[in-house]
Amino acid sequence: MNLEHLPLRILMITYRRAVELDLDEEFIQWIRKEILERESEKEERSKKANL
Numbered sequence: 001m002n003l004e005h006l007p008l009r010i011l012m013i014t015y016r017r018a019v020e021l022d023l024d025e026e027f028i029q030w031i032r033k034e035i036l037e038r039e040s041e042k043e044e045r046s047k048k049a050n051l
Contacts, residue, residue: 015031
């Protein structure tokens with residue numbers, strides 16, 4: 001499954017629901033990793049724009 005096509009907002013909702021429903025820990029960590037990568041990329045772009 002490829003998460004790249006999903007908006008960050010949808011990933012955040014999916015992550016919250018997965019935690020609430022106590023789904024597979026590997027699945028939760030996979031979503032969390034993607035969220036962290038996206039937030040990091042967003043932060044880098046923001047820093048570059050402010051230079």
